[in-house]
Amino acid sequence: MPRGQNDEETEVLDFNKPAYSFIPKGNHDWRQQGPYLVCKSCEIQHATWIGMEKIMVGIDKKGRPLVKKREEVGM
Numbered sequence: 001m002p003r004g005q006n007d008e009e010t011e012v013l014d015f016n017k018p019a020y021s022f023i024p025k026g027n028h029d030w031r032q033q034g035p036y037l038v039c040k041s042c043e044i045q046h047a048t049w050i051g052m053e054k055i056m057v058g059i060d061k062k063g064r065p066l067v068k069k070r071e072e073v074g075m
Contacts, residue, residue: 027063032056037065 022044029041037056038047050056050067057073058066 030056030059030065037067 022042025042027041028039030037031040032038032050032055033047035052036047036049038045053070054067055070055073055075056065057068060066
């Protein structure tokens with residue numbers, strides 16, 4: 001038997017046709033957790049890094065997070 005193979009059956013995956021696809025919702029429920037903005041409304045958690053020098057101060061009319069430098073808000 002060639003090296004790295006065993007008796008178990010190997011599943012062949014086609015990444016061009018995934019069995020599951022994630023399509024995020026149009027609006028997200030963003031929360032700041034440390035240096036990240038984390039979406040709490042989608043079934044798969046996703047986030048974006050904003051760093052420690054910025055803070056989320058609110059949400060605009062389209063549901064996008066408003067981010068400012070900490071020095072701008074007196075922190």
